[in-house]
Amino acid sequence: MQIIRIFLPKNLPVSAKISIFAADFELNLPIMEYISVIQFAEKYGISERTARNYCAEGKIDGAFLTGKTWNIPADAVLPKKGKKKLSPLLTRLREEKDSKLKGGIYHRTQIDLTYNSNHIEGSKLTKEQTRYIFETNTLGITTENTSVDDIMETVNHFRCIDYVIDHATDKITEAHIKALHAILKTNTSDSRKPWFAVGDYKRLANEVGEQETVAPKEVHRHMKALLSDYNALKQVTFDDILDFHVRFERIHPFQDGNGRVGRLLLFWQCLQNAQVPFIITDKLRLYYYRGIRNWGDTNGYLRDTCLTAQDHYKALLDYFKIRY
Secondary structure: OOOOOOOOOOOOOOOOOOEEEEOOEEEEOOOOOEEOHHHHHHHHOOOHHHHHHHHHOOOOOOOEEEOOEEEEEOOOOOOOOOOOOOOHHHHHHHHHHHHOOOOOHHHHHHHHHHHHHHHHOOOOOOHHHHHHHHHHOOOOOOOOOOOHHHHHHHHHHHHHHHHHHHOOOOOOOHHHHHHHHHHHHOOOHHHHOOOOOOOOOOOOOOEEOOEEOOOHHHHHHHHHHHHHHHHOOOOOOHHHHHHHHHHHHHHOOOOOOHHHHHHHHHHHHHHHOOOOOOOOOHHHHHHHHHHHHHOOOOOHHHHHHHHHHHHHHHHHHHHOOOOO
């Protein structure tokens, strides 16, 4: 029997591929893929310094140094933190979603948020049709002009709200935002267009309200900066959430669906930061657009509009006896 002794450097994981030739024998161990600190930070929406600290503190399994460079396993996950106590609203939303309870705050939020956000973007479905789709998973009474896209985007929007509720305590990343867009646009006519990127940033220049937006090749850089600024905040205020929304809409990262994804993020950020969420209704649409347009000069326009919408949601929380 031939004995092969393998001497490994202390900091080299055993899972790395090693090829050893000795007396006509070759030993091949499985290869492990590694990424850099920068790639890990981008993947999880954290700063490079935080990623390095996690490595140095031994919080990322399998990370090792080569000289001064950290090598991180491609499938490594963020270190777990202590769980934050959920807000009464988020707790109730998750309970009612999981139990499929009808007639509660989850049911009402799904219908109101989906109907109003889609209607702002031109959907012709009525609120009753929206309600019927949610409650029965069928359309009910339609007209010959009912758009298939309106139906699909309504169903998809329900799933987007579920995604927000499920991930409400997660730090928002580019991957999360793209996932919302992918869910919203799945099986729509846009998804069959070769130039339309479902779940990815726009490929063609677009505008909103005759205002220029960020060029496609610059979107990733602007989104990375937006999320970096937001995630660096120690305490997120109501105005911080509105500022994020305006910057997101001015970037307009997707070919279509930016308004709905942006308003879903508003709801997410409120749940995440102990702020009462709000739903921009069709009646508030023009004030909402004016507020976005004038943010930076007259912030009160958007703030007052959103506080009005927040008062409406507070009335719902009072009715369902949910503390805030």
